[in-house]
Structures are given as C-alpha cells and as structure tokens.
Amino acid sequence: MRKIAIALSLFIVIIFLLGILLGFYLMPRKTVEVDKTDKIITSSAFRELSIVGVDNSGKGVYAKIIVDVKPGTGLVLVNINDLLADYLTQLSARTAAKVASNFTNLNLSSIDIIYNIKANAVIIEGPSAGAAMTLATIAALQNRTINNSIFITGTIEENGTIGLVSGIGEKAKAAKENNATLFLIPEARYLVGYDKVKKCNDLNGINYCQINYLPKKFELSELLKLEIKQVRTIKEAADYIII
Numbered sequence: 001m002r003k004i005a006i007a008l009s010l011f012i013v014i015i016f017l018l019g020i021l022l023g024f025y026l027m028p029r030k031t032v033e034v035d036k037t038d039k040i041i042t043s044s045a046f047r048e049l050s051i052v053g054v055d056n057s058g059k060g061v062y063a064k065i066i067v068d069v070k071p072g073t074g075l076v077l078v079n080i081n082d083l084l085a086d087y088l089t090q091l092s093a094r095t096a097a098k099v100a101s102n103f104t105n106l107n108l109s110s111i112d113i114i115y116n117i118k119a120n121a122v123i124i125e126g127p128s129a130g131a132a133m134t135l136a137t138i139a140a141l142q143n144r145t146i147n148n149s150i151f152i153t154g155t156i157e158e159n160g161t162i163g164l165v166s167g168i169g170e171k172a173k174a175a176k177e178n179n180a181t182l183f184l185i186p187e188a189r190y191l192v193g194y195d196k197v198k199k200c201n202d203l204n205g206i207n208y209c210q211i212n213y214l215p216k217k218f219e220l221s222e223l224l225k226l227e228i229k230q231v232r233t234i235k236e237a238a239d240y241i242i243i
Helices: 002-026 087-104 127-141 168-177 220-224 234-241
Strands: 045-054 060-071 076-080 111-118 150-152 182-186 194-203 206-215 227-231
Touching: 045 127, 045 150, 045 168, 060 127, 060 168, 076 087, 087 111, 087 127, 087 234, 111 127, 127 150, 127 234, 150 234, 168 182, 168 220, 182 234, 220 227, 227 234
Parallel strands: 076 111, 150 182, 182 227
Antiparallel strands: 045 060, 060 111, 194 206
C-alpha cells in the first residue's frame, strides 16, 4: 500500500512538472523587431543592372533589370518587356524588396518598387534574377552607383542568402560576350563538360575496354578567361557591385 502511495505521489509530481513545461512552451512569445527608418522620396530613382539567362536552345543571353523606386503605397511590380510578369517572378521581386529593406534598414511602406526586365519573357526566369533585383533596389534606396561591368546570377532568399541556379556555363559565356569584367555566381561546386576516358584491361586473353565520361577538372574562369567569384550572401555581392 505504501509503495502505491509513493508511486501515485511521483506520478502527480511528474504531471505537475509536465504541465508547467507545456504552459511555458505554449505561452505567446513577443517578437522583437528592429525599428526601421521611414524612407521619404519625392521623385523616382532608377538603377540598372546587367543579368544573363539561357534561351530555349540552351544558349546564354544578355538582359537588363531596371528598378524604379518612387513615392507610393508599398507596391512591388515586375514587367518583362512591358508585360506583367508571372507569379514566380512577382514572388522573387517581393523577396528582393524585403531583403533590400532589411539590408538598408528602411521602411518601404510609402514607396513603390517597379522592376523592368528587358529581355525575352521566356528567357529570364524570375527566381534566377532575384539577387540582381535586390542589389539594384539597394543601390536605388541608398542613392549609390552600380558597377555595370559586373554581372550576377542567383536567386534570393529572405535571409539574404543567394541561391543556386542552372546554366552557369552558358550564362558565364554570355557575360563574357557582353564585356563583363567579373561574373558573380552562387556559392557551389561547378564543373563544365566531360572528358572521354578509355580504360582497357586484359581479361582471360580478351582485351576489354570501358569508356567513362568524367567531369573536366578546369574551372569556368580558366575556360572563358573571365574572372568568376562565388558569393554566398547579398552582402558579399553588394561589396563587389555597389559603389
């Protein structure tokens, strides 16, 4: 009987402690937000940045992003060749504006941001232009200059990370052909093309050969004679592009 009483007491204590822990876990937490400075502008501010994409045939192509920052009500819009962009491109633009707001610590509620992409609508994917959109917005908000000899490709995440994109080799070639002095790409391991390697062995008097295709060991910059640097965050990219 005494053992049962002790066990019951321990059970009650455990339930009580679990109740406290559960209550603490479910208790609403206050979100601490950093106050942002209201950005007041009286006229439009334009910034232009070079980007590259890949067309339907797999060829790298050149395009431009022009951002227009002007007085408004917090709208973010994207036009591609003067046509309204698709949902993914609009989503990428909103993320770019949010990251630019966080980067500059500016409240954009009284500002409209309009991105104009001058390219074939089927060529430039909205997500892959995210990093460029962000940098152009930062430069416009801070009234700073963009180095247009530097190209960039990459998506943008809400935490400011630059994400991976496809067609790096083709885009790098297009950047080189359009007089880029530096091409910024997302941080990753990139290889271009494959080497055909033939390996033969004698197997019971029979010459057995196997052909393997191994990734080439040279880097993009060596192949194209173009300086290429990998960047992980929008801060790293801004240090190169924004003057």
